[in-house]
Amino acid sequence: MAQTYIPFTKEMKKDYKILIPNMLPVHFRLIVRVLRNYGYDAELLETTGPEIGETGLKYVHNDTCYPAILVIGQFLHAIKSGKYDPDRTALVLFQTGGGCRASNYVSLLRKALERAGYGHVPVISFGLAGLEKHPGFNIDLPKLHRMVYAVLYGDLLMTLVNQTKPYEIYRGDAEAKSEYWSARLTDDMAKNSIKYPRVLDNYREIVRDFASIPMRRCEKVKVGVVGEIFVKFSPLGNNNLESFLVSEGAEVVIPGLADFCMYCVYNGIVDTQLYGIGRAKRAVWETIYKFLLKKQRDIIDIMKEEGTFRPITPFDHTVSLCEGFINRGVKMGEGWLLTAEMLELYEIGAENIVCTQPFGCLPNHICGKGMMKPLKAARPNMNIIAIDYDTGASVVNQQNRIKLMLAGAARKATEAPTPEKTHV
């Protein structure tokens, strides 16, 4: 591409503020702390409110996907707020590649910045593909290594919070533990090099610590959340879906971020299998894949060992689940993983599923809405509701639809055997 971009230079590293959009609350807080420990003045944008979407709509084509509108809106809203010096600010955007239009977020952000008169603000694109060079922001192995652990720790914390929060006797216990551990873990990573036995000790201690939270044991409806990566995880994107579901008395089950990372890696392997392309890189992809699988497996073993919590589903098992429903060649957006995750959720008892997607999301026509019929045919108890997220969609409408799904779940839980006939 002949496009030129503003690189993030070594000089910039000294006094530039680096803004990062908040896509996953737990994970990104960890990642930001990792960056700060490397001397970057990184800050997580946690702004909310209707102005963000409105700012996005002003600078991004309105038919672009909702996550782009929100993320770009959040950046521009921050820069225009006067809180940051536009001449001393850089932006980081996480970017996946591939045939989905989401691969254009960085381009769209740059265009939007230019339109708003901030064309000089450097944008650092951060993704597995690693397309661009930024001398002041090189991701070397130690950094990447720490980020991998940030993701794994994040998944563990998120899973544990989700499994304790609905049952905690003292409100706020679970969140407090999560806060405590985020701080402690990043501190640990800053001060010490990563030593795996220590990581395992941390896992154990975390699981034990959460298990010590006083909990009320009762049956709650489990509701799984799948979908496009941003609206699935980000409260800004999904109108606080998680807290809404908890307030409705459900236990939320969300497959983690590590799964998505492994999915991206796995697709590299599939490309060689299906099309005979990228054979040279295959060994690299396979090594990374096996490495991540092993790391996830260790967490699972520790959770099993402790015994209080439902362990994370091993990714290689999730992979096997989409057999007979969708080919693993479907690799744009969340692709086959979305379908596989619905099956994974079903398997662990979260047969009620909210499938989140930005309005008009292309891959989800196929992997989300397109798979509901065959999934329901094969698993009649599956109770899936598709929710579209958009700047114009009303929260009431979304909540009403989710309530419909929950009502179905509640009815199933107390299914009356034979309906009595009444005359009017």
Next chain:
Amino acid sequence: MITLGIDIGSTTAKLVAYSEGKIIYSCYERHMARVRQKTVEMLAELRRTLGDIQINAAISGSAGLGVAEAAGIPFVQEVAATTELVRRLHPETEAVIELGGEDAKIIFFGSGIDERMNGTCAGGTGAFIDQMATLLGITADELDSLSLSARRIYPIASRCGVFAKTDIQPLLNQGARHEDIAASIYQAVVNQTIAGLAQGRRIGGHVLFLGGPLSFCEGLHLRFRETLGLDESCAVLPEYARCSVALGSAFFAENAGITTSLSELEEKISLAPTVKSSSAALSPLFDSEADYEAFRARHAKATVANIDPAAYTGDAFVGIDCGSTTTKLVLLSSDCEILYSYYSSNKGNPVEVVREQLKYIRELCADRITIRGSAVTGYGEELIKNAFGVDIGLVETVAHYTAARHFMPDVDFILDIGGQDIKCFRIKNGAIDSIMLNEACSSGCGSFIETFAKSMGYTSEEFAALARYAKNPVNLGSRCTVFMNSSVKQSQKDGATAEDISAGLSISVVKNAIYKVIRASSPEELGSRVVVQGGTFMSDAVLRAFERELGCDVVRPAIAGLMGAYGAALRSMKLRSSSLMSAEELATFEHKAKAATCKGCANNCRLTVNTFSGGRRFISGNRCERPLHTDGEYKEHKYNLYDYKRNLLTSMTKDDPVSGGRAVVGIPLALGIYETAPLWHGIWKSLGFNVRFSEMSRRSTYEKGQFTIPSDTACYPAKLMHGHVQELIDDGCDIIFYPSLTYNVKEKGSVNHYNCPVVAYYSELLNGNLEEMGKSRFFFPYLNINKKLELARELERYITELGYPISFREARRAVNAGFAEYDEYMAKIRRMGERALDHAKRYNRRIMILSGRPYHIDEEICHGIDKLAASLGFTVVSEDSIAHLAKTPDTRVLNQWTYHARLYRAAAFAVSHPRAELVQLVSFGCGVDAITTDEVRRILEDGGKYCTQIKIDEITNLGAVRIRLRSLLAALDEKE
């Protein structure tokens, strides 16, 4: 114990009191957005009838949620309430279809209950019918009785209300029978329900119909029954249909209701705290009365003198603007003063309105005033021109510019918001430089306010005046009107006043225009000399909201609503004598409209044949001139690459044997196959198979597959795929082949060569959703079409696995044969593209690069836009026929899709070629185009070219497209 169910929906409130197997009381009333007051009133009425008894109560309904939460009354989700009702009263039911004010639901029973509600994009239903009735100027009851004597059904887009309106308006303007339109409106509701909600599940067996609209509209029920093929015993419409949710809630209340007396219940609801809206209120439109007066005074300056026609003698000129919902006329003196003006809803019959007005004008003129010229513009332009002998017909954009220039000679930006259209154009060097029209999905804004005002019991003027006093205008977002409906619902729930809603709607209309249509990010982008006009801007609230949003003052001519007519009259001032109908002719004028279908080509245009007094005829609804040449004189335009490509593809299979091979392979001619058809044709033939392509799409293709479409927001080309595959199944093909291609053909210049996710993986969706797929074998291997050896290896493996063993040698030979055919096909297209350019050069014709994706040549997808362009005098070439003539331009977005890479090159070619204009076809719902449209615009505008983008969907209305193309021509002419 008596149980009470309360259902508060988007437009109505329902109560049912139930005791010992009987409904002892029920009522149904519109709440006019006064949710709480109405509920309390209804409860009080119940108390007067039954006394202050103890009851068990529960609330349901979309507007009931807020009330229930605030008052601490148990809430039951409405579908859950309906489900309960069915279990108790009609256990044999297999499906429930329930339509409400704005919700549509289908519940399937049988193996597991499966409930569906309309998504955020499917428009309202009851509210939609109301809106359509308003459009026709009749009540909903009249609409229903009209529908029962329908003779034919017009296709009306079924995605959402706004689309449907776009289709109905031209029918009205063309004088189609109201009976037929009424039934067609119902049919659209039916199609929408089926396509949007059934999502691939067939509706059959015992079907229970519930909800207000279905119980009031006999015709609607009839359309459902006919479409679903249900006999009377299976299509049950119970007596309590309109109160079904309330009844279901009463059942629910038996176990889970709150026990209370009626008076306590009333108290609970009326005293419940109002929850403040989560979305922040906007600031008021006017800070004070003085502020408003200053605003009024400033705008009072932009005015035109009115003079008394009785005191005037001399020449005069008539301007008519026959718009989509309103008709406007002006009579001008030779000094451009207004002698007479008229602005009114066209009441669904613009011809009659214009006749009356012309008659009146003729009387007014008598012998003192001579009409020297007349001109007409707007949707009904051609009809009115032909009916009354109007001298000039001109495209709306030109009319508006002419008028705006009169008020502000150096105007550089004009924004016109009419009943249904938003038009805006930039003026550069005295010519229209760029035109933006609202795409079908956001239109209807002006008439939306009108309809909404009526639904709340106000006239539009009263409603607009309310906005002035709003203290906390509600924030309704800036999306299409269907979304606004839900947002209004939400704000009502939050206790917003009518004043706040009115102001909020005004602000939304403005935001929609600025950010959705113009897509400006700052006022400077609009220019410094802005004129606003159109009926919607007659509202002070809308005008004020616009100035507030832009942060600068604009000019609104006092005749904002008459600008089109005024501009038309100004244009006619160059004439000296007029052919306008005389008073005598007007008195005996007669008009009859008859529907017909053109058999000229596959488009099968639905024509309206208008007959006027004296036997004069005018045909409308046609795309090309063919039906106008009944003597067979019509000739196809020679250089239309779309036609050429269609012919190439159809002739490709003509000589193929349909049997005798190893098996019959059916290939759906849709999506990516439009590009790769020759490749697969060559491959399968070489391997000894018979190849059978599906026919090019027609409307019936869509209908054939509509029952199996799971995602109602996917693009139309994808939805058509279902019909194509179904056709091949019905045909008994042994194998149906649609390969999954992550990667498309690799061409030079782009970073990657992807297909979009829908083209790439639609096979997976088809495999999961077409129930009858099992009758044939669906073969959808993942293939790499960029390496011949690899492709041969894959085919060898997969086709052998399929049960037809082939060797690698055979596969290789087949791949070579396939590519030979594909390469030849592409070479032919490119050669023809070059010849078309030469021809255009020789005869000095304008060239239109009609750019889309290969499947846009399908007549059902492009709706004959190519033919329309050809009939306007363009040489039409496709993007892939000329893309090879230009280098890939620098793009600022990731250039990674094969089809879109061609688009960028085509844009670069347009920039380099003086007589070429690029028109981009954008499929509604195409996510990739959200990226490409801005980029194409940038390439063209940086190169000093006009950028015309046309959004297409299942809509069949070419009116808006015609305006754009004619405006483009007018701008090009002006430039020369």
